[in-house]
Amino acid sequence: MTQDAEQEFRDEYAPELYDLVVDLLQKLNTSAHVSYAITEEIAIHFWRDLERLYAIHHEQINVTKTCSYLAFWVRKLKPVSDAYPLQAYEGLDADEQPNREYEVTDINEQISLHLSLTLLRHCLEDSRITEAANIDREEILAAFDKVSEEYLTSVVEDGMSMGLRFDSMVYDMRFRTYGPHHLTHFLVHIMRDIYRECARSPKQ
Amino acid sequence: MKRHLATRESIAELQEARKKREPVRVSKAPENSGLTKDETKKALMSMAKSAYRIPLKLIPKLPF
Helix, strand or coil: CCHHHHHHHHHHHHHHHHHHHHHHHHHCCEEEEECHHHHHHHHHHHHHHHHHHHHHHCCCECHHHHHHHHHHHHHHHCCEEEEEEHHHHCCCCCCCCCCHHHCCCCHHHHHHHHHHHHHHHHHHHCCHHHHHCCCCHHHHHHHHHHHHHHHHHCECCCCCCCCEHHHHHHHHHHHCCCCHHHHHHHHHHHHHHHHHHHHHCCCC | CCCCCCCHHHHHHHHHHHHHCCCCCCCCCCCCCCECHHHHHHHHHCHHHCCCCCCHHHCCCCCC
16 A cells, blocks of 8 residues: 555544544543544554455455454554543532543543444445345344344353453453454354344344 | 474475465455445445444443
8 A cells, every 4th residue: 555545544534533433432421532643543554454454355355354453453552541421520610620530441442342333333234235145224233233232231151250241341452462353253243143133033 | 192203305295295286266255245445445434324322331430
């Protein structure tokens, strides 16, 4: 990829990514600082990885990989800082800082997981993948919502983990070795469960 | 356990065998397995339209 092409993608995608992160923070009822410079770095490194994957896989790459690489770079470069739940600001004056112990220190890991699922759902909403799988679009989207929520909010049964699967994944992303391939496994399982769900309850 | 000690002769045999090996052909990916570069770019640039909802249980709360 030429430097011009890289910069072109950065200039096009970084504002989109920045807005997405801000939007996700709003949905999480969390106030935080987002670095635009870091979103630019994410755009560049993420696209370099995709270019490499296209060189290896030729014409197509699986959407789960695209989603994982996006999450990987967000989790690695960490564009979000000083994150606090909005509740932490209640009753404070404008110049007062919230209690430090309320800081959401793993906000980047949380955001990266939500970003990957945002993209995965979007690919099912607006691509020929749904068409090619020969499943009704509304049906596959309903299955996505059900399966992803059930998976993320389910409890890890081993009694040694962090509670919800989402919390466990966030913990591992933050404190353990975590590559894009780990997330690809997770998303492939989500897709598999979505197809199973659709097969279990075919539309009348 | 049988040990395989390489000798100059066994290496030469392997090298000869390698020369005769046919390249592995990459089969064309099934058409529903992925997106092309243009399709991926299009999806990335319009991600904001995604109707993904964050489960309520995953919204950060204060510890009280």
